[in-house]
Amino acid sequence: MVDLSVNLGFQKLKNPVLAASGTFGYGLEFKPFYDLELLGGFVVKGLYLKPREGNRPPRLVETPSGLINSIGLQGIGVEAFCREVLPELAGLRTAVIVNVCGEEEDEYARVAEYLSRHQGIAALELNISCPNVREGGRCPAQSPEATYRTVKRVKQVTSLPLITKLSPNVTDITAVALASEEAGTEAISLINTLLAMAVDTETRKPKLGNIMGGLSGPAIKPIALRMVFQVARAVKVPVIGMGGIFSAEDALEFMMAGATAVQVGTANFVHPDACLKIIKGLETWAEKHGITKISEVTGSLNI
């Protein structure tokens, strides 16, 4: 019997596998496929104060072993979420994490404050790294200063634990990670998608309506892994690794590189039960290697 539980400090997870924001809807979309309580947890789609229209289609383009999306955080807004969705999630015995968005610092704080008045939320994930909502893919996570200010501001209005989600579209991700840690984040998740594009050579047009989008999937895994390794070495708070995880072996790589837990994203689209298969695969791997506690894997990389 393998103990699959891991500890994020503020929250113990029954296993290290979380479904990633933006790929798991509001959680309910996956209820027809399996019991959500089997997950370590899941992160619901990013929420702004108000409903959001999202970007013009086409919003998706496939690239080799990857997917570029420019959804643009279409969504129902935090009020409708708390009224219509959260009551259905709140009783679940799994970590329900809510992804928090904002046009500016104040909006992040107001969304966080609104969510803090409701029961059933294990933590907030601060989405300071979406490449699809501002001109040129800019986001607060591209600057240590803006990251520090945003995290600090949200900390002032909520007692919920914060997970800060970082962007790979930076020159030195450890500087941003350290800024979020200094501002008081309880954990760090990375990476969000890589700013990317694709062109139709027949029409000479960009393949996405929004021109640029965020690349995810197996294509980005080596980059994500490298960044998780760098950040885990630099900070003391727990790190949640993600980027192209499709198998238990992928998840183990991130854990060995220093991640306490992982998030599974794009794989949920291809195999709705991807998270379950990965959890099962972690157990099988641990049994084969005589590991009794999966948490021992974190940071166990042999260098």
Add this chain to the structure above:
Amino acid sequence: MLIDRQARLVEVESWGDYFLFTFDAPEIARQAQPGQFLMIKVSETTQPLLRRPISLHNVEDTRVQIFFQVAGQGTRLLSSKQPGQRLDLLGPLGKGFSTRPEFRGREIFCVGGGRGLAPLYYLARELRSLGARPVIFYGGRREADLPLKDRLKAAGFELLVSTDDGSCGFRGLVTSLVEEELNKRKPVFLYACGPDPMMEKLAGICRRQNLSGEFSLESIMGCGFGACWGCVKKIRSGGQAKYLKICQDGPVFPIEEIVWQENEHG
């Protein structure tokens, strides 16, 4: 519980770029409705990464059929599958066509452009079982784009075909053929599936003729079940135009609710 099931491909028929696959998939067959679709994994690897959305062409007993055209890397791989192979099928997905009891005894137009014929066969069978009289319009560039025409006829459906080059049936666009027929008879409803320009033109014809109907839309899809918000189309709903998910809110929408120009509002 919806799960992705491995289903055995039992029969493959093909005509050039067009393929008709028959799967043994009892659970899907039991739940399916005309207009719904499947998400099919075409590769064992991550290339291509995503499943392909393909509409249900027919369902009989434990068997489901899909009819598709090779249009890119995904459908090309799909077309290479052989009888006996097992494929991951996820479905049935989406909201299908709505049919009404008052269709009994009335004429209903079902308009398919090329591979857009795919969902209409299953629908036409359903309409016939309701006692309605489906009239199938089947248009393509040339005769080779109408591989199913003999079967539709053999199945006893009234069939009107058109080709752009005049190699078979009416010479011209299927929309012109529909327009011509509307001068002769008055159906109570129209269903269609096909390329966007055809559908947009047909929407205009229906508006002018005050004819209601439903269109089945096509899109690239990330997941097929509402999780990614990648396949949206602007739809007028509750007085305002907003992006709805083709996979979950559709793929079938009332004609008058579909917004064809991205910058159009209301």
